[in-house]
Amino acid sequence: MNKSQQTNLRSIILISTFGGLLFGYDTGVLNGALPYMSLPNQLNLTALMQGIVTSALLLGAALGAVICGRLSDRFGRRKTIFYLAALFFFSTLGCTVSPNAEVMVLFRFLLGLAVGGASVIVPAFLAEISPAENRGRIVTQNELMIVSGQLLAFTCNALIGNLFGENPYVWRIMLPIAAIPAIILFFGMLKVPESPRWLVTKGKNKEALQVLHRIRSKGAAKTELLEIENAYREEVNLDKATLKDLSTPWIRRLVFIGIGIAVVQQFTGVNSIMYYGTEILKDAGFETKAALIGNIGNGVISVLATFVGIWLLGKIGRRPMLISGLIGTTFTLLSIGICSNFFAGTAFLPYLILFLTITFLAFQQGAISPVTWLMLSEIFPLRLRGLGMGVSVFCLWMVNFLIGLTFPILLAQIGLSMTFFVFVAFGVLSILFVVKCLPETKGLTLEELEMNFRKHDQTSIDITTDHQTLS
Structure with a gap:
């Protein structure tokens, strides 16, 4: 190039x-x-x-x-x-x-x-x-x-x-x-230019090659076009999963895990801070102008932590990274709830809450969010990707919607401390879900993951059959 x-x-x-x-x-x-x-x-x-x-x-x-x-x-x-x-x-x-x-x-x-x-x-x-x-x-x-x-x-x-x-x-x-x-x-x-892959799906292979020539060396462009054409032919012949396939246990389990990953990312309450951070800091005791300035800290740490998260993805497994992030966010939310009660009305509280929201976002953006999107892209085999990603991302946005809708109501009705205790409970449930249900995907191909889920499904059937025979 x-x-x-x-x-x-x-x-x-x-x-x-x-x-x-x-x-x-x-x-x-x-x-x-x-x-x-x-x-x-x-x-x-x-x-x-x-x-x-x-x-x-x-x-x-x-x-x-x-x-x-x-x-x-x-x-x-x-x-x-x-x-x-x-x-x-x-x-x-x-x-x-x-x-x-x-x-x-x-x-x-x-x-x-x-x-x-x-x-x-x-x-x-x-x-x-x-x-x-x-x-x-x-x-x-x-x-x-x-x-x-x-x-x-x-x-x-x-x-x-x-x-x-x-x-x-x-x-x-x-x-x-x-x-x-x-x-x-x-x-x-x-x-x-248009995506070369989309052009191939519409039979515009010459245009796809022209696009690739703009952004690849001549040899690489031709090689990649052949790869795209071959991948598209395989995809066209692929029998893609539909909602009817959820009757198959291993497919249902995979989609359930995908939804769980998406919901866990929202159950931390991250977007309550991203959407209502100024209101949270005001409730803690800052004036509006000071709260606006303090909220910049939340933005800065989100950017820096994202860099760290991208680096960590290549170093450690998905499960330990996600579990560590959830433990960190849950403990931080618990600290916010306790401190909001213990230091209520003090001049120290606003600065303590700001420090804790920054700490929370360091765990969230440095561990949980990067793993969420990576695992959603890894966990579904090609045949399931459309169904699995579609359902999972839709559920992610809907939980996001419910949290965005209810957070200011909770804040007004039960206060800052109790609102964050609610998210602590969600955090504990999320940790249990990850520990019990989430597989490790690092280092495994999509085909190996699919085989593991199929084997798990078959093992469950065999155990059930043996139990019925003994009965």
């Missing part, structure tokens, strides 16, 4: 991962905007409406992840991302000018469709455009852009809140900043 081809590939990766940046910014910006939106002379949001406004995006994301994946199969990855950029832009403007909570909920839902679509299509596009030897590193750059987008949102919120915080309309300055990366993504995608 010459310098020109390397530059082309880097440009494609940079532009397309602006979808991840938008994902992060739009899920993080409400963290600082919500206190101002809730004021009586603004949208006058109750605790319930705060939850609805926040979670409307998450409900939209659950649907967007399902719908946009199919649209990208029909119209192409590039074109779908292009249209998502337009949806990001117009939904952001709609949120900015919303005159009331009902209109805000509508545009947050539309924004969620774009977020969900980006969460599925951008990683798929990166995987299909990347050289095999660099695929893992390139695809994880999207996760890095997501947490960078959240950090950008927290930083902008702090700057704007401290400069213009006396103006109750300050939230209308925070929200439209997301329009800038949406414009970059929109015009950038005009120059980005």
